[in-house]
Amino acid sequence: xxxxxxxxxxxxxxxxxxxxxxxxxxxxLIAIALAFLTLFLALPLAAVFSQAFEKGLSVYLTAxxxxxxxxxxxxxxxxAALTVPxxxxxxxxxxxxxxKFSFPGKNLLITLIDLPFSVSPVISGLIYVLIFGLQGWIxxxxxxxxxxxxxxxxxxxxxxxxxxxxFVARELIPLMEAQGKDEEEAALVLGASGLQTFFRVTLPxxxxxxxxxxxxxxxxxxGEFGAVSVVSGHIRGMTNTVPLHVEILYNxxxxxxxxxxxxxxxxxALITLAVKSVAEWKVRLQLGxx
Amino acid sequence: xxxxxxxxxxxxxxxxxxxxxxxxITLLNVSYDPTRELYADFNNVFAAYWKGKTGDxxxxxxxxxxxxxxxxxxxxxxxxxxxxxxLAYDIDAIATKGQIKPGWxxxxxxxxxxxxxxxxxLVRKGNPKKIKNWDDLVKPGVxxxxxxxxxxGGARWNYLAAWAFALHQPGGNDAKAKEFVIKLLKNVPVLDxxxxxxxxxxxxxxxxxxxxxxxxxxxxxxxxxxxxKFDVVTPSESILAEPPVTVVDRVADKRGTRKVAEEYLxxxxxxxxxxxxxxxYYRPIxxxxxxxxxxxxxxxxxxxxxxxxxxxxxHFADGGTFDQxxxxxx
Amino acid sequence: MKLFKRHNNVLPGFGLSIGFTIFYLSVIVxxxxxxxxxxxxxxxxxxxxxxxxxxxxxxxxxVTFGAAIIAALINSIFGVLVAWVLVRYRFPGRRIVxxxxxxxxxxxxxxxxxxLATIYSPNGWVGRYLEPHGIKAAFTPFxxxxxxxxxxxxxxxxxxxxxxxxxxxxxxxxxxxxxxxxRQTLQRIIFPMLLPSILTGFALxxxxxxxxxxxxxxxxxxxxxxxxxxxxxxxxxxxxxxxQGATAIACVMLLTSFLMLLVINLLxxxxxxYAE
Numbered sequence: 030x031x032x033x034x035x036x037x038x039x040x041x042x043x044x045x046x047x048x049x050x051x052x053x054x055x056x057x058l059i060a061i062a063l064a065f066l067t068l069f070l071a072l073p074l075a076a077v078f079s080q081a082f083e084k085g086l087s088v089y090l091t092a093x094x095x096x097x098x099x100x101x102x103x104x105x106x107x108x109a110a111l112t113v114p115x116x117x118x119x120x121x122x123x124x125x126x127x128x129k130f131s132f133p134g135k136n137l138l139i140t141l142i143d144l145p146f147s148v149s150p151v152i153s154g155l156i157y158v159l160i161f162g163l164q165g166w167i168x169x170x171x172x173x174x175x176x177x178x179x180x181x182x183x184x185x186x187x188x189x190x191x192x193x194x195x196f197v198a199r200e201l202i203p204l205m206e207a208q209g210k211d212e213e214e215a216a217l218v219l220g221a222s223g224l225q226t227f228f229r230v231t232l233p234x235x236x237x238x239x240x241x242x243x244x245x246x247x248x249x250x251x252g253e254f255g256a257v258s259v260v261s262g263h264i265r266g267m268t269n270t271v272p273l274h275v276e277i278l279y280n281x282x283x284x285x286x287x288x289x290x291x292x293x294x295x296x297x298a299l300i301t302l303a304v305k306s307v308a309e310w311k312v313r314l315q316l317g318x319x
Numbered sequence: 320x321x322x323x324x325x326x327x328x329x330x331x332x333x334x335x336x337x338x339x340x341x342x343x344i345t346l347l348n349v350s351y352d353p354t355r356e357l358y359a360d361f362n363n364v365f366a367a368y369w370k371g372k373t374g375d376x377x378x379x380x381x382x383x384x385x386x387x388x389x390x391x392x393x394x395x396x397x398x399x400x401x402x403x404x405x406l407a408y409d410i411d412a413i414a415t416k417g418q419i420k421p422g423w424x425x426x427x428x429x430x431x432x433x434x435x436x437x438x439x440x441l442v443r444k445g446n447p448k449k450i451k452n453w454d455d456l457v458k459p460g461v462x463x464x465x466x467x468x469x470x471x472g473g474a475r476w477n478y479l480a481a482w483a484f485a486l487h488q489p490g491g492n493d494a495k496a497k498e499f500v501i502k503l504l505k506n507v508p509v510l511d512x513x514x515x516x517x518x519x520x521x522x523x524x525x526x527x528x529x530x531x532x533x534x535x536x537x538x539x540x541x542x543x544x545x546x547x548k549f550d551v552v553t554p555s556e557s558i559l560a561e562p563p564v565t566v567v568d569r570v571a572d573k574r575g576t577r578k579v580a581e582e583y584l585x586x587x588x589x590x591x592x593x594x595x596x597x598x599x600y601y602r603p604i605x606x607x608x609x610x611x612x613x614x615x616x617x618x619x620x621x622x623x624x625x626x627x628x629x630x631x632x633x634h635f636a637d638g639g640t641f642d643q644x645x646x647x648x649x
Numbered sequence: 650m651k652l653f654k655r656h657n658n659v660l661p662g663f664g665l666s667i668g669f670t671i672f673y674l675s676v677i678v679x680x681x682x683x684x685x686x687x688x689x690x691x692x693x694x695x696x697x698x699x700x701x702x703x704x705x706x707x708x709x710x711x712v713t714f715g716a717a718i719i720a721a722l723i724n725s726i727f728g729v730l731v732a733w734v735l736v737r738y739r740f741p742g743r744r745i746v747x748x749x750x751x752x753x754x755x756x757x758x759x760x761x762x763x764x765l766a767t768i769y770s771p772n773g774w775v776g777r778y779l780e781p782h783g784i785k786a787a788f789t790p791f792x793x794x795x796x797x798x799x800x801x802x803x804x805x806x807x808x809x810x811x812x813x814x815x816x817x818x819x820x821x822x823x824x825x826x827x828x829x830x831x832r833q834t835l836q837r838i839i840f841p842m843l844l845p846s847i848l849t850g851f852a853l854x855x856x857x858x859x860x861x862x863x864x865x866x867x868x869x870x871x872x873x874x875x876x877x878x879x880x881x882x883x884x885x886x887x888x889x890x891x892x893q894g895a896t897a898i899a900c901v902m903l904l905t906s907f908l909m910l911l912v913i914n915l916l917x918x919x920x921x922x923y924a925e
Contacts, residue, residue, distance in 0.1 A: 050831060055738050062734040063746065065727045069799055070749050072774065073756070073764040080767075119673045126666035130658055136918060138670070140911045145678055147856030147906030149880040150758070150863065152899045155887075156681040159688055159896075162395030164416070166684065172396065180397040191677055199853065203846045204811050213660055223661035238811050245807055248754035255758060255863045262397045263382040264347060272757030277383070279763065280515045281355055282543045284523075288760075297755040387888035394890075412890050467871060469885040509788050509870045512881065516867070519763075525772040526788070636889060637703070645873035646704055 077295050081288035092278075092286035093293070097266045101274035102293070104182065108270065109250045112189045116246050120197025121239070125231075127198075128205030129213070139202065145194040153191050154259025157184055180262030185270060188256040193246045200242035201235055208234055244304070252294055342375040344579055347570075349399035351386040351472060351562070352515050353536045357599040358403070364595060365586050369579065377579055385513050386472035393418065393567060400571050400580045403564040405472030407431075408627035410563055418569040432561035433587035434601035437615055438480040440552040441521065441530040441537045448528045452554045453484040456529065457502035464527035465507055466517040468635050473514035475635060477531040480558035482634070483618040487556065501644050522549075533560070534612065535600035559617035685903065688896040700897045709879045712790055714905070716878075717858035720797035724854045725847055728805025735806075736813040750807070753800045762867030765796055769868065788870030793878065796864045801854030808850040812843060844920045852913040856906050 049055065082089055092098065123142060127135060145153065161178035162168045171178060178184045212234070216226040232239075254272040261268045269277065271294060278287035350358060362379040369377045382389065382397070386405035393399050394416050402419075404410055407430070413419050424431045442450050448461055456463050466474040478500065485491055485499035509526060511517040514536060521530040522544050529552075532540070537551045564584050571577040586592050593603040597610045624630035634640045689697065700706070734740075735747050753761065769776045769786035779786055786792055816839065824834040862880040869876045879902055886895035 049737065058730060059734050059738055059740050062727070062731045066731060066746060066749060068775070069802060070752050072768050073761065073799070074749065074752055076764045076767050076774070077756070077760065119670070122666045123670040123674075126663060126670050129660050130663045130667075132663075132667070136911065136914045138674075139914050140907060141674060141678065143852065143856060143910045143914070144682070144903075144907060146853055147860050147910060148682070148903060149860035149883065149899070151880050151883055152685070152860070152903070155895070155899070156684050158395045159684040159892075160681055164395055168396055177396075177398075179395065180392060187677075191681065194677055199849070200807065200811070203808065203849055204815065206845075207812060207815060207842075210658075210660055217659050217661075226660075227662075237814060241807050241811060244751060245754055245803065248751050252755045252757045258863075262392055263384050265381050267380065272759065275757055276759050279519070279759075280352060280383075282518075282540070291757065291760040294755045294757060294760070295752065385888070387890075391887060391890065467885075470881075470888050508872075510872060512866050512871065512884070524766060524770040524787070526770070631889075637891075637894070642705070642873075 074295055077288055077292050080284060081292040083288075084285045088285055089289045092283075092289040095286070097269070098274060098286075098290055100266045101269045101271050101290075104185070104269065105251050105271040107182070108186050108189050109247055111186050112193060112250045113243060113247050115190060116193055117197050117239070117243055119194070120199075120201055120242055120246075121235075123198040124201035124205050124235075125227075127202050128208075129210050142195050142198050145191050146199075148191075150192065150253070150255025151259060153256035154188050157187055157191075157260055179260045180264075181268060184260035185257050185268065188260045189250050189253055192253050192256050193249045196246035196249060197239070197242035200245065201238045204235055204238040205231075248297060251297060342373075344375055344377045344576060346377060346379045346400045346576060346580060346583060347382065347398060348379055348401050348403060348583075349382045349389050349393055349397060350403040351389060351405040352383055352513060353405075353473070353533050353539070354403060354562075355381070355383050356539065357535075357596065357601065360599065361587070361592065361595045364591060365583055368586065368591070369582070375579070377583075379583070385470065387470070398570045398574070399567050400574065400576045401564065401566055401584055403562065405560075405562050406475065406627060407561070407563050408631050409472065410565055411628070413567070418567055419565060420568050423565045424563060426565065427584060428588060429604045430561055431563040431565055432604070433564060433584070433592065434562070434596035434603055436534045436560045436562065436601055437557040437617055438476050438531055438560065439534045439537050439557065440554065441518075441532050441540060442528065442550050442552055444548050444550055446550055446552065450529050450552055453481055453556075456481070456506065456531075457499060459506075461506050461529065462508055462527040463503060463506045463529055463531065464509065464511075464517050464521045465531040466514050467510040467512055468641055470512040471514050471517075473533055473536070474510075474517075474531075475630075476533070476558055476560050478634065478641065479620065479624060479630060480531075480618075483558050483623045484554070484556055486623060487618065497640055497644070500640070504644055534602070538600040553613040553615055556616040556618065558623070559619045561620075682903065685896045685899050688892055689900050691893050692897060697897050700894050701901045705873055705877070706879070706882055706898060708874045709877050709882050710901075710905075712793065712876060713859055713879045716790060716793040716797055717855050720794050720801055720858045721851050721855035723794075723798050724801045724805045725851045728802055728850055728854075729809050729843065729847055731802075732806045732809040732813055736810060750803050753803050758800065758861065758863030759867070761799060762796060762864030765792075765799060765864065766868045769795060787868050788876070790869075790876050792868040792870065793865055793876060796868050797854075797858035797861060800861055800864060801857050804853035804857060805847070805850030808853065809843060809846045812846040816842060841920070845917045848913055848917040848920060852910055852917075856910060859902065859906055 050058070127139060158179050159165050160167065161171060161184065163172060178187070212230050213226050216230045217223075221229065252272060254276070257270055258273060258276075261270070261273055263269060263273060263277070265277070271290060275287050275291045278290060348358060348362070358381055362381070366377050366379065369375060382399070386409045389402070390404060390409035390412050393402060393413050402410060402413065407424060410419065410423065414421055414423055427433070440450055442448070448455070450456065450461065455461065465477045468474040468478045481500050481503055482496045485496035486493070488495070509520055511520055514533065517530060518532060518536060518540050521527050522540060530537070541549050541551055564587065566577065566580045566584065571580045587596070588605075590605065590608065593605045593608045597603045597608050600612065602610060602612055620627060620630060624633070632639065692700065731750065735743060756764070766773070766787050768774045769779070769792065770788070771777065771780045771785070773787070776786055786795060820838055821834055824838050829837065860880065862878070862884070865878055866881060869878060871877055871881060879898060883895045883898050886898065
C-alpha cells in the first residue's frame with residue numbers, strides 16, 4: 030500500500046500544511062496511547078496466543094480441526110451472515126430518520142436504541158427464554174407446532190441481533206448529525222430523486238461510519254458469549270458457537286485447544302484490518318479517478 | 320417480520336436435519352459439569368451395546384453446565400430425553416413444572432443415583448499446610464477455594480459437608496456448625512460461580528492452599544493437570560453425594576424415545592456401567608465393583624439435613640444461613 | 650415548533666425510515682424487554698421493594714455502577730487520546746494498533762476474563778510485579794474496573810475516531826489565520842466538535858460495563874458485599890428458580906441504565922447546541 034495518508038480527511042490538503050502539535054508532544058502522546066493499549070490490549074492478545082501455541086503448532090492445528098470446533102465455526106458464521114445485514118439495514122434507516130429530521134421524542138428514541146448495550150447479556154438471553162421458552166408467552170404454542178426457537182439456532186440468532194442491535198445506528202447517528210443535511214438538500218434542489226440523493230450523496234459521506242459500524246457489529250456478533258450462552262442449550266456439535274465452544278474446552282481443562290479456538294476470534298481483528306485497508310485503498314482509487 | 324421468516328426457515332432446516340431416519344435414534348443427555356468424561360466414555364459403550372442388541376444406531380448428544388442452569392434450560396424447553404444432574408433438588412424443580420412425573424426418584428434403584436461421590440480436598444504437592452481433615456480448614460492462614468453455593472451445586476455439597484462434619488463432632492449442634500462454617504468461609508478469598516471455575520482458580524491462578532471439590536473432579540484435575548503438583552486428601556468423614564438420573568417424561572413421550580432412554584439409564588446400573596463410573600472416580604453403588612477410592616464415613620443429606628428441599632431452604636435460599644453469614648460479616 | 654420544522658424539510662423518506670426504525674426496535678428490543686416487566690409484575694410492590702433493596706443487592710449496585718463510571722472515565726480519557734493519535738499521527742505499526750482496538754469485541758468475554766485474570770492475578774505476567782507493592786488487581790473491585798475498561802475501550806475510540814476523521818482541516822487553518830495558537834484551536838474548535846461523540850462513547854462504555862457479566866466473574870472474586878456485581882445476583886436468583894426476583898433486579902438495572910443514557914443523550918444535545 031502506498032503513502033499512509035489515506036485517512037486524512039479530504040486529502041487534497043498536502044501533508045505539510047496540516048497543522049499539528051510539536052514533534053515532542055506528538056511522540057509523548059503516541060507513547061502514552063501505546064503504553065495504555067499495551068497494558069490493556071496487547072498483553073491479553075499475547076496471552077491468548079502464547080497459550081494457544083504453548084504445545085506447538087501441530088497441537089494447535091489439531092485443536093482447530095476437531096469436528097465440534099468446525100461445527101461451532103459454521104454456526105457462528107451463519108449467525109453473523111444473518112445478524113450483520115439486518116442490523117446494517119436498520120442502522121442506516123434509523124440514522125437517516127434521526128439525523129436528518131427533527132421530531133419530538135428523538136432523544137427518547139436514541140436512548141432506546143442504546144438500550145441493548147446496557148442490558149446485561151444475561152438478561153438479553155433471558156428475555157427470549159421468557160417469551161419463547163416453555164414457560165413463556167408463546168412457548169407452549171411453539172411446542173405444540175414443534176417449532177424450536179430457544180435452545181436452537183433461531184434463538185441464538187435473535188439474541189445476537191439484540192446484543193449487536195445498536196452498533197451501526199450508534200456509529201452513524203453522530204456522524205450524520207455532524208454532517209447536517211445541506212448536501213442532500215442541494216442535490217434534491219438540483220433535481221436528484223430521493224434514492225439517488227441517498228446513494229450518491231449520503232452514502233459516500235457516511236462510508237467510514239458504515240465500515241466501522243459493520244466491523245464492530247460483526248466482531249461483537251462472533252464474540253458474543255453471555256446472551257448466547259443463555260439461549261443455546263449447549264448441545265455439543267449442534268448449538269455451540271465459537272465462544273461457547275471455547276468455554277467448553279476450557280472447562281475440560283483443555284487449555285491449549287480453548288485458546289487455539291479463541292485465537293481464531295483474535296485473528297478476526299486482524300482480518301478486519303485487512304478489510305479496512307482494502308476498503309480505504311479502493312476508495313482512494315475512486316477519488317483519484319473522478 | 321423478516322427475522323421471523325428467516326427464523327422459521329432455519330427452524331425448518333434444523334428440524335429436517337434433526338429428524339430421525341429409520342432406526343437412527345438421537346438422545347439428548349443434559350448433565351452437569353463434572354460428568355463430561357464419564358458420559359463421553361459411557362455413551363460410546365452404550366451405543367455399541369444398543370446396536371448389538373437391537374440393530375438401531377443411537378447417537379447420544381451431550382449438554383453440560385451448572386446443575387441449576389441445566390435444570391432451568393429443561394424447564395424452559397430444552398428437549399432433554401434424559402437428565403443427569405448434581406442434586407435431586409434440581410430435578411424436583413423440573414418435576415414441579417409437570418415435565419417429570421412425581422415420584423421419579425423411586426423409578427430406579429438407590430434413589431435413582433447409579434453412582435455416588437463425596438467431597439474431598441485437593442492440596443498442593445506435599446501438603447505444606449498439613450491439611451488432613453475439615454477442622455484444618457478453619458485454621459488461620461489456610462486459604463480455601465470453593466465456589467459460591469448460590470450458583471454451584473458442587474459448592475452446596477461442600478458447604479453441607481463442612482456443616483455435617485461440625486454437627487457430628489462431640490457436642491455439635493446447629494449453632495456450633497454455623498460457627499464452624501463462618502470460620503471456614505473467612506478463609507475463602509474467591510467465590511467462583513461454578514465448580515470448574517474454582518478448580519481453574521486453584522490450579523491456573525495458584526490461589527489457595529486447598530480446593531474443596533467433588534472426589535471425581537479432584538482426581539480428574541490431579542491426572543489432567545499434574546500428579547506432580549497436587550495431592551488428593553480424603554477427610555475422615557464427608558457427605559454422601561447422590562447425583563440422580565431420570566427420564567424427562569414430556570420429551571421422551573413426545574419424541575418416542577422412552578424405551579431407549581430408560582434402557583440408557585438402566586445400563587448405568589449394569590456391571591459395565593458401574594465399571595465406567597468407577598474408572599472416572601465415581602463410587603459405584605454395586606459394592607462388588609472394585610474401586611480405588613478411600614473409605615470414608617459418609618453422612619446422607621436425608622439424615623443430616625432432612626432432605627434437599629429442607630437443606631436448600633435453611634441454608635441457600637435468600638435469607639438462609641449462607642446469606643446470614645455474609646450479611647453479618649460485611 | 651419542531652413539528653413545523655419537519656414540514657419544511659425537503660428530504661424524503663421520513664415516514665418510511667422512522668416507521669421501520671420503530672417497528673424493528675419494538676420487535677427486537679421493546680417487546681422482549683417488556684417480558685421482564687410482566688414477569689416482575691407477579692410480585693407485590695412490597696416484595697419488589699424488599700427484593701431490590703436487600704443489603705446484598707444495594708452493595709452490588711454500588712460496586713457495579715461505581716466501577717462502570719470509573720472505567721468509562723478512564724476510557725474517555727485514553728480512548729480520545731488513542732483515537733487522536735491513530736487519526737492524526739503517523740508512526741510505525743499504526744495500522745496494527747488500529748486493528749487491535751477492536752479486540753475486546755472479538756474476544757469472547759469469557760476468554761477476556763480468563764486472559765485478564767492470567768495477566769493480573771498474583772502469579773500473572775503483570776500481577777506478580779504489583780503484588781510486592783501491595784496492589785491486588787485480580788479478585789478485588791479493582792479487577793472489575795480492569796475488566797470493564799477492557800470491554801468498554803473500543804466504544805470510545807470507535808465513536809470518536811470517525812468524527813476526528815471528518816474534521817475539516819480548513820477549520821483549523823482558518824483558526825490559525827485568525828491568530829489562534831494550537832491550544833486555543835484544540836480547546837475552542839476541536840474539543841467542542843468532539844464533545845458529543847466523547848459523551849456518546851462515555852455513555853456506551855458505561856452502559857456496557859454495567860451489564861457485563863462473562864469477563865468479570867473470572868476476575869472479580871465475587872465476594873458478597875465486596876466484589877459481587879449485580880448481574881451475578883440475577884444469575885444467583887435464577888439458580889434458585891426465582892425468576893421474579895431475577896427480573897425485578899433486572900428491571901432496576903434496566904431503568905437505571907435507561908435514565909443515565911437519557912441524561913447523557915440530553916447532555917450531548919445540549920453540548921452540540923453549545924458548539925454551534
